[in-house]
Amino acid sequence: MHCGTTVGVHGILDRHPWLASGDQGELRASVLDLALVRADAHGWHAPYGWQTRAGKKLFRVPDRWLDCDKGGDWSGRNQIGELAWMRADVPEDARQPRLPVLPMTRTLVDALDRVGTVTFTALRACLPLQITAGDATDDLDDMREWFSLASPSVAVDIQVTVSAVLSRAWESPDEAARVRDAVQERLGAAAEAEIASSADISRMPGRARTRSPPEGARRTAHLVCHAREWTPDVAVWLVDVTGDALRATGHSAPVVVTVSSAAPTPGVSRTGGSGG
Template sequence: MTVGAHGILNRHPWLESGDAEEFREQVMDLALVRAEAYGWHAPYGWRTPQGKKLFHVPERWLECDKGGDWAGGDEVRELAWMRADIPEDVRHPRLPVLPMTRMLFDALGRVGDVAFTALCTYLPLQITAGDASEDLDDMREWFSLASPSAPVDVHVTVSAAPTAAWDAPKEAARVLTAVRERLGTAAEARMPSRSDAARLVRRGTSGELLQGTRPMAQFAIRAREWSPEVAAWLTETAGDALRATGHASPAVVTVSSASSSASHQ
């Protein structure tokens, strides 16, 4: 599984000196310390020397690679990303989208001001199983508490390898129905206009995460707020909607702010 945080980072002035690349690596290492503080991260692998499995808990993962682009300037970049190993035999309905997202933004927010524009997540849906409806209900109730007076437009793109399931002319609409069921009244979802869809194709970065993919479904979401947590919620919602409609192969879900996409093409 991979989570990538996109945006613009303005480092605090008192942290500007020194080697930028070395400093970035230090911050990413501290992000893992933060994950351990939350009790999320599995830092020592999945087995003891005797072969006993450790951390057989769905909310934990083993970090296997990480990085980010801190070149600076006003251009949107993939500021931080992390790739993690998740045991296939966990068989839990939820992947650690929110923990990994929160960890990355805890680290970025500690060293500067972040203008968050998008979250791009590789979801190994083939290892998920079970019913996540109660957790998604809780998430929906959480985000429904935000004020509805200043809604924001959000783009969601699902990219996957072409399969026979996606050949059905109304397959994207079927997934959209499942997304709407999971959003309830906390957010609205619709098919984007043709111009929005074209922008989503240009904006997407899924090819770097999953080779041989192309956009299969694109949705325009009217949410009550924009934040990394909202993006994680919409990512999980899209992933669960895919599972519910029979799509059990890996997919990349990109959630981006409509205003930032228009400003940084």
């Protein structure tokens, strides 16, 4: 098992009045546990496995995941923070082309939606690319067609940042452009990706740090994607596209991909740093 896939949902949570009092830590733990029960009912989550005579642990469906830690911060009021995060086990020998970013994100967002109104600002995912393999083309084609249904008259700027441990692959000054080209190929006409300018980077909103980023990770690529909408599902799509583009360009080390709304949220403050 590889306990290294982490997803964090960032934003502002305005809890329902009837849930605003009491121990927020106890409430958060209870709601996240309930959300995982729902995830299992949907077939998104593997609550247990079993061992062969040789001691190898097996799951009923090989591409499922098992949470190994979770949490979040619901204490801030009108503050952007990491509202909910989850770290999961993924079987190393499953070798699926996509990591379970979508079901993990939906589980967290569903939990947050049950307790209040969420202003979603960013999704951050730690992707252990070394345990993925296979062809995700069909999945990404379907996702692109889905998001192409949104109105083309709407333009939303979304920032996509890749943080990784520096390696020989990132020494080339053209590497970020190669990744951008691979991202654009997967986005098709549904969105447009470009290398972020220095002005884009300087106005990047601060975000709380995610759990357990790769040690020594530094920002290696920063893109601006012009999409048609901003939702958690769009953020998942851009994370999946970026992860697949990195694999296609020869990257197989863990990376952190952060997808965030480029526009600041008026009237709120932010907690935490940019997190690299």
